[in-house]
Amino acid sequence: MPEHIVHILPEQVASQIAAGEVVERPASAVKELIENSLDAGARSVSVEILGGGSALIAVGDDGSGMTRADAILSLRRHATSKIRSAADLSAIRTLGFRGEALASIASVSHLRMQTRRAADEHGVEVAAEAGNIEDTRTCAMAAGTRIEVRQLFFNTPARLKFLKTLATEQGAIAEAFQRIALANHRIAFRLTADGRTIFDLPRANSVLERFRQVLGPRIASRMLAFDLDRPGVRAQGLAATSQESFATGRMIFTFVNGRSVRDRVLIRAIEQAYQTLIPRGRHPAALLFVNMRHEDVDVNVHPMKTEVRFRNGGAVFDVVYHAIRDRLADQTENASVATSVDTSAAASDALAPSTDDAAMGLITTASMGEDARAGQSADATGDSVPNPRGDAPLRLVPDAPNQAAFQRPLSLAYDRDARGGGATAATAHPPAPIPMYSRLRVIGQIFAGYIALETEEGLLLIDQHAAHERVTFEKLRRELRDGGIRTQAMLAPVPVELNPARAPQVHGALSELRAMGFEVEPFGPTTLLLKGAPAVFGPEGGAKLLTDMIESMGDNESGFRGGGEAAFENWLKQLACHGSVRVGRVLELAEIHSLLAELDRTEFKSNCPHGRPVHIQFGRGQIERMFRR
Template structure:
């Protein structure tokens, strides 16, 4: 096998997308002792990636060797695998990148009179010559995957690839606050991050000044393990993952079990439905961790997995409790308005959206009879409603809608029969002639909002509610770039967004269906959810934005509904084209026949 072919095969594991190249070049710059790094991306890195640093630089001999596979490896013996202290150690990344791109490397050591320039196309050296270079190294990668068409076709949209590349820059910046890092996309500045003294300051520079009040520094030593970094208090959470970071000896890693244990600490406040921000740095003896278990070096194995997991969770719990000031507190009591009530305020019906007068795609205006669409929908599925066979004495006591008044008799309550009951503030139950029907209230509202949003997007003037006071929202760099790309779709949904300088946007209008009080958070939640959906096939971009909006604007599980609200929800649901499934295909309605119910008691 030729060296060129071997490098191409290695590139398939090491270089998967532009972000992979950015990661390897940043690792090299940091290993070189750089205190200033500049990253430039053209077309999200598909056309050009340039990383320039002021590190130690390379001699002419080292410069020629740096593109030879394993020539720069830090591993000289098997024992060296047990004590890896640098980010790069295999010596194969540069050769792999060079084999699938046009690469130029300029480098000069501090004190040398002149530097050198090396040009390689597809692994073949084209030029090696003296050149005027600033001390340090500049690597430029053009036309990535130009000679691997299949890999080039698998690259995603510019927005997705840019997001992935910026996440890599973000991770390196978090891990090395002492390094000045700049990043440009298509010539426009994305990050300008001066060197700072703390992880908190670097997190604020990356994610916005609004983070600062909710950030808690972490610094604990537990035996041979030191845990540093920053976590958020339970008020700073999102409904999607993405802002959780682990580092081992400042190497970014993915570790599902560690993630589980840290999220478990927050669970009393989040109920497992929302995700806090944290960046945790584990420092330990290199001999206690194996970093050579994944081609991209994203996974590690600890010599004592359970101890590490327990210690990290213990440190997070201790730090969180100390910051909140009540170590023996009841988390549910602390929640107050930030917890259940806060979520209800963000996502309750509001604006009369379920009390009539609206419309839902596929069904036109609502029927004058609030039960008509529900009955029609059940009939289409082979069921019909059976009204009023149980009264408040059973329904309210069992389902928790209202406590029966003292002195009321069962007979008196039976005379006040109704059609729907709420179960655990999550499901709506109704009798049918053939049995029982149960509807997930959250998924039902998701379907309604999605259909409305898609109908609205076809109008010349989408329905929008203008805010009395426009909201200025500071976004992360990747979120700001995503807003720029999604601006046409957001406008069609009813958002009014103006781009400002410094990664900020002004939100002056939101979809008409959005409940009052959720205006400031909805844009961020839509962006986060869109990223979760971006890999899904079979949806247009406008559909993904509509789903992202519906997911976060829908009434939450845990919201107490009145009878009128339940009737309106059912009527609007069965006016939709597909009332049986939410936009992502999840089942909304579950039916049980009398035979099914009887079988449980046989």
């Protein structure tokens, strides 16, 4: 055995280990260098890459620049201008702070830095290889900094071996660039790859304008602005209408105090805000900015600073959830919505009384998605064998009509936001907002399942089952939260026979069935006695409705028991679905008008509880083009 087995690593080896933590791939280096530019006060940042970032990464900015001494010192490990003491870690106000990025990148590349302060006559150029400074000289350049990183990981072949294809690495760089650009709309950004321009983003006047620059006008036209400010936490940004959804969660962007993060609390809050609005397995688009006191969030929990820890995660979740959920509750107000959004890294200081919240206006428009039919398969139970009249009336009894809504001119077929004037469109011809259905002309019913309405913009088709299901679901949920689903007694008790193999599980879920509005009692080992059914449906079809609900339980009582509020919402979906009018049911004109009026008084009316669209629209121009007019 050797006498000494513990030793100090050479500086170069330690730097390469640190580089492995901070610089996972070329995209990590790009992110760190851009964040340094932003911390230096840059108003314009350009990025150039070759070979997926392995051959070259060049980041230039017009920031504050450095002196010769600072430029040399910045390449040493733990060198930083952003913190002075351990106490500074409790309230970090810059994107970078760890003092590892430049040194780590330099240790695994050939690095050349050119930098100049505006007050200096000349700039300074520093060249380093594998972390060792090889040369320093003066240079002529504009104020700012340019850093070139060549042959990244040239001296760490193991890391180089695990890089993906050039296209994949370039895509990761573009995604990191995209996130930073979205969070800093007042900064101009440019990204070129192998001589081809990927992004060329001038300074934007609003978050929505930057969103449109980065992700295109179509999705931008379908975003709703939200803003909820509570003591210590503010959540603001953009959220897609409920008729837009995506196969993955890659369209969700989350930022805390201007820093792009991947946080489970924030993602879960956004996803749950869309619960019952988009199909299961689909994901929304959202751009979320959370601003809070710096001392209430720990950003020093990951070497790449992509994760955070909240002092009160529950409060943050609550604010984000309600900010988006409340905005989605009524998507008719989307013609002109203004809110105050500041996405800078220091925006959290706006929560302090002494800070001026200088923010830009953010104007959004929302629309009905042209491809909203993508989620229709999520609720196949809505279709049934055609039945001209069905077994029971709709039982839609409208409340007193909202007279104010009907005092507006009939030409205003769409409900506009009373706070705004004309809409500022995300495109030249923005899609129409969600309409006030009851104010549109009823053309009739198609295929005994779809209600046809005429609008100023074209033809609207409403799925009667999806519409009635949403109305019923919201009524049931409101009753449940107000103390319990109301029950209407049967004229005479009705026995309901159970499958003997499943009877014990059903008997074990009697309390849940009663909570859903069914007044039931055991009546022998394989029979229930039904004495009342949910009042919203009436007692006529109560036995069939109860049977359908039992069939929806699954293989055991876990289909009903456990899961808290989320489980009850799933049961409410089933109850609303089984109790709603089906496709194949011919409706009288009075029933159609009653359904439309109820729908207009319902929150989240654009989608059924399973996420399927309530309506689709065929634009007038689309129809006329089909006839070549």
